Amino acid sequence: MTDQPAKNTSQKEANGIVTRRRALMMGAVGASAVVSIKPALAQTAGSVLNCEIPIPGNHVSGGYIAPDGKIVPPDTPGAFAPQGRTFTGEEVKRAIRGGSLPGTSHEESQAYVNYVRRLQHGQSGFTCYASLQMPR
Amino acid sequence: MSQQFKAANPEEIVLHMLDMMSLVFHRPSGLTHIVADPIPAILEVMQQEVSTPAQIAEALENNFDLEEGVDVENVVLARLDEMNALGLVERISE
Numbered sequence: 001m002t003d004q005p006a007k008n009t010s011q012k013e014a015n016g017i018v019t020r021r022r023a024l025m026m027g028a029v030g031a032s033a034v035v036s037i038k039p040a041l042a043q044t045a046g047s048v049l050n051c052e053i054p055i056p057g058n059h060v061s062g063g064y065i066a067p068d069g070k071i072v073p074p075d076t077p078g079a080f081a082p083q084g085r086t087f088t089g090e091e092v093k094r095a096i097r098g099g100s101l102p103g104t105s106h107e108e109s110q111a112y113v114n115y116v117r118r119l120q121h122g123q124s125g126f127t128c129y130a131s132l133q134m135p136r
Numbered sequence: 137m138s139q140q141f142k143a144a145n146p147e148e149i150v151l152h153m154l155d156m157m158s159l160v161f162h163r164p165s166g167l168t169h170i171v172a173d174p175i176p177a178i179l180e181v182m183q184q185e186v187s188t189p190a191q192i193a194e195a196l197e198n199n200f201d202l203e204e205g206v207d208v209e210n211v212v213l214a215r216l217d218e219m220n221a222l223g224l225v226e227r228i229s230e
Contacts, residue, residue, distance in 0.1 A: 024200035025173040029214045033175050034222065037168040049165030121218050127165030
């Protein structure tokens with residue numbers, strides 16, 4: 001943090017053209033810049049059911065999905081190769097209640113559901129999965 | 137401070153600028169976030185590159201008029217942490 005650029009002057013002054021850059025309010029480290037809207041109505045309507053859970057998410061990077069949902073090295077016996085498919089909240093919800101994800105075998109679907117259950121904050125699909133469990 | 141971040145794919149996000157704020161709709165979660173400066177600017181300078189907070193801070197200093205005396209890099213890191221929790225950016229490495 002010691003190598004600050006010289007000064008925030010307009011870059012095109014050299015050409016004789018002065019373009020003013022937009023002023024940007026940086027705020028403070030502890031001042032949050034986000035307010036999330038989680039409207040109760042939107043949850044009951046389409047948004048939760050239409051949100052998407054990639055299976056697997058891009059944090060998995062090539063691993064297979066074991067029956068218990070854990071990520072295991074490629075070609076582990078009994079584990080499923082990542083298909084890179086995306087399921088909607090509605091599809092996952094039905095699978096959690098005992099159905100199967102569309103286009104998957106029962107065992108594959110169970111592995112994927114277990115994978116979704118293991119999702120953590122910050123991983124692709126977590127927010128969608130979390131919102132499925134919010135009370136209506 | 138070698139943490140690296142990457143913004144979500146453009147097709148996962150709808151960004152709508154209002155006067156003082158921006159709305160970000162995140163398709164995978166179906167959630168909408170109201171965001172203030174400097175978040176839209178951070179997403180703008182990151183594009184799809186894997187970036188460190190220092191690189192983003194430098195890009196902001198080159199592209200915007202910033203207030204004096206602000207610890208830009210640490211503010212950027214704090215905002216990246218917020219966005220990481222929401223899926224708007226992804227932490228690539230610690």
